[in-house]
Amino acid sequence: MESLAQELLEAIIDYVPPDHASSCSLVARRWRKRSQQRHFMEIALSCERRLDRWCAIIPQDPNGIPSYVQDIEISITKCWLGPTLLSHIFKCLSRLKTLTIYRDMVPHDIIVSGEFGRELTSITLISSSSTVSTLMQSLRLLPNLRELTFNSNAPSMFATLGPPDKTWQQKPLQSLKLSWLWSKEIEFIAQCGVTSRRINVSARSISIEKVIACSSETMDELVLRGMWLSWNFAVWK
Amino acid sequence: MEVILTSPPDAYPSFAPGDPHYPVVPLPPLLALVTMEVDIHLGSLSDRLADFLSCIRSAPALSSITFKYVKRFPVEDIPASGPWISVDKWLARLATDVRTKRSLTVVLTPWLEGNSQLEEWLPEFRKAGGELKVEKLVFAASTV
Numbered sequence: 001m002e003s004l005a006q007e008l009l010e011a012i013i014d015y016v017p018p019d020h021a022s023s024c025s026l027v028a029r030r031w032r033k034r035s036q037q038r039h040f041m042e043i044a045l046s047c048e049r050r051l052d053r054w055c056a057i058i059p060q061d062p063n064g065i066p067s068y069v070q071d072i073e074i075s076i077t078k079c080w081l082g083p084t085l086l087s088h089i090f091k092c093l094s095r096l097k098t099l100t101i102y103r104d105m106v107p108h109d110i111i112v113s114g115e116f117g118r119e120l121t122s123i124t125l126i127s128s129s130s131t132v133s134t135l136m137q138s139l140r141l142l143p144n145l146r147e148l149t150f151n152s153n154a155p156s157m158f159a160t161l162g163p164p165d166k167t168w169q170q171k172p173l174q175s176l177k178l179s180w181l182w183s184k185e186i187e188f189i190a191q192c193g194v195t196s197r198r199i200n201v202s203a204r205s206i207s208i209e210k211v212i213a214c215s216s217e218t219m220d221e222l223v224l225r226g227m228w229l230s231w232n233f234a235v236w237k
Numbered sequence: 238m239e240v241i242l243t244s245p246p247d248a249y250p251s252f253a254p255g256d257p258h259y260p261v262v263p264l265p266p267l268l269a270l271v272t273m274e275v276d277i278h279l280g281s282l283s284d285r286l287a288d289f290l291s292c293i294r295s296a297p298a299l300s301s302i303t304f305k306y307v308k309r310f311p312v313e314d315i316p317a318s319g320p321w322i323s324v325d326k327w328l329a330r331l332a333t334d335v336r337t338k339r340s341l342t343v344v345l346t347p348w349l350e351g352n353s354q355l356e357e358w359l360p361e362f363r364k365a366g367g368e369l370k371v372e373k374l375v376f377a378a379s380t381v
Contacts (some may be wrong), residue, residue, distance in 0.1 A: 197269075209262040209292055216265045220298075223274045224286070 011032040036064075041061055042071040046090075055085070058092050058190055066092035072104045075102040100124040111138045122147035132185040136164060137194050145170065148194075149177040150185075167193040172218040174198060176211075179226065183207050202226030249312070260316040266295035273302045287320035291327050295334060321359075328362035341367045347374035 013034045016024055018041055027037035045051050057065050061183060072093065074086075089151040090096075090107045097119055106128065111114040120142050128135065128150075139145060176196035180203045190210035199215060201208055212219065275286070282304075332341045343359060348371035359369055 127368060208289075209264055212267075213262075213264050217268050220269045221272045221273070222267075222270060224289075225274075225276045226278075 007029065007157070013038055029223040034147070037068045040065050040068040043069055043074075044073040044075070046073070046075045054089065058089065063094075067094050069087065069093050070095055071098040072096060073100040073102075095119050098122040098124075100126070101128060102126045103129060106130045106138050107137055108134055109136045111141050114141075117142045118144070120145060124149040125149065126151045133164065134182075134187050135164075136168075136189065136194075140166065140168060140192075143170070146173055147175040147177075148173055148196075149175075150179065150181055150189075151177070164192045167191075168195065172196055172215070175200070175216075177202075178211065179203060186211055195219075197221070199223070200225060262291050262292060263294050266297065267293060267299075268297065270296045270299050271336060274302065275302065275304050276307045277304055278307050278381060281318070282320040284320050287323045287327075290324055293327075293331075296331060297334060298339075299341060299344050300339050300346065305346055318330060325359045325361045328367060329365040332362055332365040332367040341365060342370060344370045344372060346372035348372060349381060 002142070009030060013021065015026055015029065016038060018038055021035045021039035025039065026034045027035075043050075043054070045054060048201060056124075067091055068185070087110050090110055096117075099111070099122070101125070106123075106125065107116060108130065117138075121144050123139070123142075123145065125135065132136075132150075135150075139148065173194065173196040174232045175198045176194060177200040178189070178216070179201075181189075183206050187207040187210060192205060192212070193214055195215045197218055198221040199212060199221050201211075202225045205211075211223070275290075277286075328341070328343060341362075343362065345358070345372065348355075355371060359367070363369055
């Protein structure tokens, strides 16, 4: 085993499922780094216990394990994941490519400061607590963003939105998915001028044509999913 | 007890065909559009979806539209229903679009034996030179 080239060893470890890579890290010192990179490539903060374990890891070596994370899913309620702690976690994730957040806020301040998000290529926001206008301000600052999913923005965020400060300057997204957004929010996204090659729309909103029109020269695939029914939402007896 | 649920203003508004307030906004030509996939829920095409599709006036590169049944399969009377007649005319218009350089194919999936005859579907579209395909539902063989 010792005669095996390091590159070959790492190529073999890359075939190990991330869930099993932690065992590999204990085999030998030469195995450790690649196994840890594999194991921590995708993490999910879905409960307080996992968050505590993660917070214990970060101070040990911010340039070590936290920098291995490429994909994170956060589904912790904000009542015990405060903005300070969340910002601290994000700042250490220097190579993050994919971010999924349920019911929490996008870390606008650290994106603006340039401390986070340079490598991000994909963001999924599910019932985000951030307003669409704040989100769009943040997203405009992510140079490598290619996939954007808005899913069911919280009704409490239904607010009057003025015109955007600046329009979308980036090259077209690869994928834009919109699910159950309010009409004014979809209209705001259209006003920002977001363009995409693939658009996936679930649930009809009166402003969806405006989003599609923005991508009339770039969109090669249109997917209409979900409930496009003639339901009467106004009164249901 | 009477329960009334209301939604916030202008959120997911309800529409009906012929409603003067329905905002049919013609889209600009979708120059790059090659494929479309459309879910049809609960076995029927809604007026709302048919109205939206009619907003697409020109898609010169479009080559394939897939209508995908979700949760329930089509019933016998669908080909003659109002929304399908409207979609048939829309598809015929796209198929005859002089800027279209390739033939337009419509796929209905999944297709169950015992549905309406395929010949009954989208007559105007087929007359305009469009191609209609079905993908049959395949049931897995029982292992019992």
